[in-house]
Amino acid sequence: MKLWTQFFIPTLKESPADAEIASHKLLVRAGLVRKLGGGLYTYLPLGQRVMQKITRICREEMDRAGGIELWMPHVHPAELWEQGPRWAAAREIMFRADSAGDGKRAGKDPEFVLGPTHEEVITPLVKAEITSYRDLPKNFYQIATKFRNEIRPRYGLMRAREFVMMDAYSFDTNDDNAVKSYFAMKAAYESFFRRLGITAIAVEADTGVMGGSFSHEFMVPAEVGDDDIIYCEESGYAANREKATSALVPADLADAAPAGAIEEFATPGVVTIAALEAAPYAVSADRQFKTLVYVGDGKPFLIVLRGSDELEEAKLGALGFTVVRPATAEEIEPVLGAKPGSLGAVRGTIRNADALAGVFADHAIRLIGNGVTGANKDGFHLRNVNVARDLAVTKFGDFRRVRPGEPCPKSGRPLQSRRGIEVGHIFKLGTKYSDKYGAVYTDDQKQSHPMVMGCYGIGISRTLQAIIEQSHDADGIIWPWHAAPFQVLICVLDPQLPEAMELATKLGNAAEQAGAEVLVDDRAERPGVKFKDADLIGLPLRLTIGGKGLKEGIVELKWRTRKDVEKLPVAEAAERIAAAVREGAGA
């Protein structure tokens, strides 16, 4: 039992000016966190208790799924990363961790960095320590602080520079076993979020800089989320928009027959899809080819889409480049022969085709017959362009951004879209890191193989905020039982009355014996203040002891989720509270 006056819960009537979304405001107003700087937060005692709740449940689920907890350093030798597969891609978000020193290293690469994640640490460790199939599989995890110099920290704990994450790494002898490990983790995640009392759905996701073969994100549906989830209720298909596909292009699509030879025509001043749609050209966007130039690891390449489609940049990851960026106008002209606005991928029109790393086309362009594209000559376009006959495509792929309303790839029903907060991510990595670091084992035939890896993350601190985002009302937080910092608040309206505090102690003990953690509001505040704060901090069960009620021999029980108040005779109160606690814990 904790007395409010001996604890520390600095609640605020007003929201801080820098908080934008409900959960961020409530985190601060309810006295869970305070900001130190952009993306840097102190967890106050109440917030820390919630962190411990989430951490404990996470640990239990990880242990149950066969995870083995360890602890890795957060200061990493930079060399370790320089040797790894993604230094170039990751260094921008990494904090350097040199001594403050004399400034002589300024401008040079750092000696140490703060760990944004730990593949680069765990893989060499496992390489050194595990060499036999007898010691596999293994799944190591830690629950620890991560450091990422986010380009734009935002929304309180939602995107912080320093945050708490559970990260796990599985090592298996072969692909089948790695898939088993992957789905064991998926199940553990589902159990974790269910126990916390929040809805998090697993969606297919892009593997991003992590690499690997497939992955799921766990999303808490919320309007303020950073990600778009594309889903179909009928088939259960759900994917991050970055990864989502649709059945827009029929599998049995037959390419349109060419209507005639390619013709060049003048289009002075026309540099946009929209301008070609307008008179006098009147070419609808879905009959235009859009040709984009990107640079992958220093070499330009083309992406061809329908004029009506948008490129989904994340899908370029499938091309295997380490760093990809849009080309600049200066880079484009020498290669293609024209400025942006007149570009195309028609065979023979590209000035320096040898300079290209490839021409990659979205499947959907096959829906175009006799289309229009740039002539690679400023102010000219080509008509009667046909995909199979005319375009110099190296490879087809899925590069376009799916839009809601397109047919679901499983059911064919229209896809829907909603926003979500990513709270967890699981990756089947394959052998990307084990190859790089030489993490191999010897099988029972004395053969050496790379270990097949998976990696898994849960944003613990982000989950804290996601719970609030998903579970609050106009008055404050509504904690799910198992995430709540305390489960029972005993509101003593007249703490100066000895009998009131005695009863609070007695009933608090009863609640504790039933398995609850109890906070007693013993402040000498007016009732209104106490009730407002009670709603704000949102403990699931509130017990009110007032001088007035005591005279009548009653106390009051109220659930944070409900409006009604249950009046209990003092004589029955202890028993009734214990029952309510058991009910809350079981719910």
Add this chain to the structure above:
RNA sequence: CGGGGCGUAGCUUAGCCUGGUAGAGCGCCUGGUUUGGGACCAGGAGGUCGCAGGUUCGAAUCCUGCCGCCCCGACCA
């Protein structure tokens, strides 16, 4: 990093355009009256107006630079 906005007491902010004694609400301290949904009265403490330059007789206010924070975009748990 590009675009936009904001820095005034612990918090929320007015004042800035049009330069002239820095104000309010909340919170805090003292006393009193109150006491079941953020009470009231009286008194009080608390500010280098983000920092550094400049203009001016005089700068929170005008100008320049820097720093910090927030929002929109690309990245992530």
